Amino acid sequence: MKKLLLQAALAAALPLSCINVQAAEPTDGGTLNVVVQPEPPSLMIGIYSNAPTQQVAGNIYEGLLRYDKNLEPQPLLAKSWESSEDGTTWTFHLKENVTWHDGKPFTSADVVFSVDKFLRETNSRLRQSLEYVDSITAPDDYTVVFQLKEPFGPFIGLFETGTMPMVPKHIYEGTDYKTNPANHHPIGTGPFKFDEWQKGSYIHAVRNDNYHQEGLPHLDEIYWHVIPDAASRSVAYETGKIDVLPGGSVENFDIPRLTGLENSCVTSEGWEYFSPHAWLWINNRNYPMSDKRFRQAIMYAMDREFAKNALWNGYGKIAKGPISSKTKFFDEDLPDYEYNPEKAKELLKEMGYDGTPVRLMPMPYGETWQRWAEAIRQNLSEVGIETDMVATDVAGWNQKLSDWDYDLSFSYLYQYGDPALGVSRSYISDNIAKGSPWNNVEGYANEKVDQLFDEAATAFPDSKRAELYKQVQQQLVEDVPVGWLLELEFPTIYNCKVHNLIDSAIGVNDAFGTAWIEQ
Amino acid sequence: MSILRKLSTNKVALFGLIVLVFLVLVAIFGPYLYETSPWKMVNRPFLPPMENTDLMLGTDTMGRDVLAGLVYGARISLLVGLISTMIALLIGVPLGATAGYFGGWIDEALMRFTEIFQTVPSFALAIVIVAIFEPSVYSITIAIALVSWPPVARLVRGEFLALRNQEYVLAARLNGQTNRNIILREILPNTLSPIIVMASLMVATAILLESALSFLGLGDPEIMSWGYMIGAARTVIRQAWWLSFFPGVAIAITVLALNLVGEGLNEALNPKLSGKRES
Numbered sequence: 018m019k020k021l022l023l024q025a026a027l028a029a030a031l032p033l034s035c036i037n038v039q040a041a042e043p044t045d046g047g048t049l050n051v052v053v054q055p056e057p058p059s060l061m062i063g064i065y066s067n068a069p070t071q072q073v074a075g076n077i078y079e080g081l082l083r084y085d086k087n088l089e090p091q092p093l094l095a096k097s098w099e100s101s102e103d104g105t106t107w108t109f110h111l112k113e114n115v116t117w118h119d120g121k122p123f124t125s126a127d128v129v130f131s132v133d134k135f136l137r138e139t140n141s142r143l144r145q146s147l148e149y150v151d152s153i154t155a156p157d158d159y160t161v162v163f164q165l166k167e168p169f170g171p172f173i174g175l176f177e178t179g180t181m182p183m184v185p186k187h188i189y190e191g192t193d194y195k196t197n198p199a200n201h202h203p204i205g206t207g208p209f210k211f212d213e214w215q216k217g218s219y220i221h222a223v224r225n226d227n228y229h230q231e232g233l234p235h236l237d238e239i240y241w242h243v244i245p246d247a248a249s250r251s252v253a254y255e256t257g258k259i260d261v262l263p264g265g266s267v268e269n270f271d272i273p274r275l276t277g278l279e280n281s282c283v284t285s286e287g288w289e290y291f292s293p294h295a296w297l298w299i300n301n302r303n304y305p306m307s308d309k310r311f312r313q314a315i316m317y318a319m320d321r322e323f324a325k326n327a328l329w330n331g332y333g334k335i336a337k338g339p340i341s342s343k344t345k346f347f348d349e350d351l352p353d354y355e356y357n358p359e360k361a362k363e364l365l366k367e368m369g370y371d372g373t374p375v376r377l378m379p380m381p382y383g384e385t386w387q388r389w390a391e392a393i394r395q396n397l398s399e400v401g402i403e404t405d406m407v408a409t410d411v412a413g414w415n416q417k418l419s420d421w422d423y424d425l426s427f428s429y430l431y432q433y434g435d436p437a438l439g440v441s442r443s444y445i446s447d448n449i450a451k452g453s454p455w456n457n458v459e460g461y462a463n464e465k466v467d468q469l470f471d472e473a474a475t476a477f478p479d480s481k482r483a484e485l486y487k488q489v490q491q492q493l494v495e496d497v498p499v500g501w502l503l504e505l506e507f508p509t510i511y512n513c514k515v516h517n518l519i520d521s522a523i524g525v526n527d528a529f530g531t532a533w534i535e536q
Numbered sequence: 537m538s539i540l541r542k543l544s545t546n547k548v549a550l551f552g553l554i555v556l557v558f559l560v561l562v563a564i565f566g567p568y569l570y571e572t573s574p575w576k577m578v579n580r581p582f583l584p585p586m587e588n589t590d591l592m593l594g595t596d597t598m599g600r601d602v603l604a605g606l607v608y609g610a611r612i613s614l615l616v617g618l619i620s621t622m623i624a625l626l627i628g629v630p631l632g633a634t635a636g637y638f639g640g641w642i643d644e645a646l647m648r649f650t651e652i653f654q655t656v657p658s659f660a661l662a663i664v665i666v667a668i669f670e671p672s673v674y675s676i677t678i679a680i681a682l683v684s685w686p687p688v689a690r691l692v693r694g695e696f697l698a699l700r701n702q703e704y705v706l707a708a709r710l711n712g713q714t715n716r717n718i719i720l721r722e723i724l725p726n727t728l729s730p731i732i733v734m735a736s737l738m739v740a741t742a743i744l745l746e747s748a749l750s751f752l753g754l755g756d757p758e759i760m761s762w763g764y765m766i767g768a769a770r771t772v773i774r775q776a777w778w779l780s781f782f783p784g785v786a787i788a789i790t791v792l793a794l795n796l797v798g799e800g801l802n803e804a805l806n807p808k809l810s811g812k813r814e815s
Binding site for chain 1: 573581597753757771
């Protein structure tokens with residue numbers, strides 16, 4: 018028994034060992050080479066919320082807070098904060114020595130502008146949360162007060178860089194945000210400054226010598242390399258050109274080989290805040306997808322277990338419904354859509370499906386997604402649903418989703434630690450608006466669901482919220498507005514000479530401020 | 537008939553012809569005899585060849601039958617090769633004939649026009665055309681045809697230039713025959729043999745082009761093709777050699793067979809060469 022325990026302890030310590038061995042004193046200097054996949058459309062994190070944009074821009078821009086791996090808030094641009102007894106007044110005290118990359122001081126006016134003006138206009142996800150905010154005021158240069166209309170459960174979880182990045186008021190005020198030339202040369206407060214973007218090749222950021230945290234960052238510079246081919250990314254890592262392969266940047270079947278290399282470390286940490294949830298967009302507006310039974314048939318037709326094993330190397334978990342099982346409001350008792358082609362055929366027959374073919378638009382995020390589309394296309398064809406594949410690039414895919422010009426497509430979205438932040442946005446009818454591929458793209462509208470999500474967001478305490486979320490999950494699983502696929506897991510693979518790479522709940526999307534390279 | 541007889545005495549060409557006929561039969565009847573859809577996930581992924589007698593060539597990254605992919609891919613490869621060559625001939629032959637027959641400014645204009653296409657690298661042009669029109673079997677066929685007609689036009693023009701002052705042509709002209717008649721009835725039949733030889737080689741090139749486009753992910757997403765199979769398998773070439781090997785062999789054999797036949801036809805149709813061989 019003792020021996021067994023010892024072995025277990027050793028096994029538990031093993032993955033950590035490559036981080037902790039000789040992790041005595043961080044050394045300054047060095048260049049970090051990271052892969053970014055695919056190339057981001059822009060680095061303006063306040064306007065674009067794609068994963069690759071956040072990955073790079075998370076080093077340039079900052080939010081008021083960051084979150085540790087248990088999702089507990091930590092100071093960043095705000096040094097402290099407090100709330101009133103009833104949870105409706107939140108006061109943030111800002112750090113006083115912070116400057117923008119162009120030298121101008123960062124003050125409470127920037128916070129008010131960023132949240133109340135800029136992000137309210139550009140970020141539909143945050144806009145939804147800001148509905149609960151009555152006013153944002155700045156009593157002095159280093160104090161910001163958020164006055165809420167009513168308590169909002171996930172409020173303190175909103176302040177991460179990707180959700181609520183601070184943008185410089187002196188550059189953006191009074192301009193058209195989307196066309197402001199500063200979007201091409203982002204100015205933030207982060208530990209690294211934007212230097213150069215060679216389109217199709219790399220993005221380069223250099224150390225911010227005036228960073229507000231003493232002694233940070235350790236690294237001199239970071240390169241994000243754009244390498245469009247998955248096999249080439251693996252080779253670049255093997256040859257040492259690349260130090261970090263963020264989750265999802267190599268093909269899944271390459272992962273065991275790469276992690277087996279000498280001096281190669283792997284971690285699945287750094288996704289706690291996001292809990293990426295993959296699903297099939299189903300355009301509820303068009304026949305035959307407008308029929309609930311058709312959508313249920315899709316759920317029964319898809320062999321998700323196969324996809325998980327064949328395409329994701331066994332990583333991940335089959336998604337039962339809209340809320341990730343990693344979130345506390347997940348309902349264990351949801352019914353399962355197990356793989357059952359016969360049931361799917363029955364449902365199609367019952368609705369009188371006439372064989373109208375539907376369009377299937379794969380997500381252009383690499384080969385795993387392309388293969389996944391092929392697998393689902395085959396699953397669907399076996400129950401009698403014919404599909405036409407639509408080929409697009411990233412820009413075209415964003416465009417078509419934003420314009421609702423699709424029948425079936427893929428996406429994976431982040432949950433942000435709370436259903437009120439990352440889940441309701443895809444299902445409430447207020448969020449049906451052309452122009453964004455991240456909102457209620459499927460066009461699902463159900464008053465009951467709207468109301469439940471609304472109540473659950475402000476209910477108190479958590480047990481009351483859980484009850485409401487349970488109801489909403491059951492309704493959604495019955496209606497199948499989208500076809501849930503997998504709770505994704507993206508292991509990050511990196512050279513063991515890099516230490517402290519991931520030290521928050523947003524992993525590689527956070528700044529590499531505390532990361533250092535063993536010299 | 538004498539062409540066939542001459543061809544059959546050439547063993548190498550005969551071999552090419554047999555392979556080609558086999559491939560054509562596979563392309564036509566294969567999908568009826570071999571009913572497994574190439575997209576169907578029939579077994580576990582990465583099943584090596586020869587391990588399962590139902591799946592002699594193994595399965596790919598998603599458990600799809602590699603042999604089914606080869607059978608269905610033969611159809612698309614040959615079809616794209618043939619049709620794009622036909623279209624290229626339909627563009628190139630009339631253009632070259634007109635230029636060669638009339639000469640003068642018409643010749644100048646048409647040849648400059650041809651050169652526009654010849655100066656752009658043909659594969660790059662094909663990629664651009666396919667990308668603009670969205671990848672589909674139609675856009676691929678047309679793209680290949682558009683990049684492969686200029687050599688035909690040049691060849692036909694050369695032949696016409698050489699033949700247009702022959703006595704029988706002059707006689708026809710004195711006879712009062714129309715230009716159209718002279719081109720179609722008098723000169724064109726005499727230029728057929730080099731065109732046929734060239735066409736057989738063009739089919740081979742077209743198959744390679746189609747494979748290359750599919751390899752780059754510009755294939756028709758609806759259709760299983762050899763190039764797509766190699767393209768999808770290249771990332772796993774170290775784990776699963778058979779995924780790129782078999783379609784690669786299929787492409788190589790097809791192109792080789794077409795070249796052998798083309799060569800054989802050249803020898804059979806060209807009096808100078810066939811004379812040499814017999815002596």
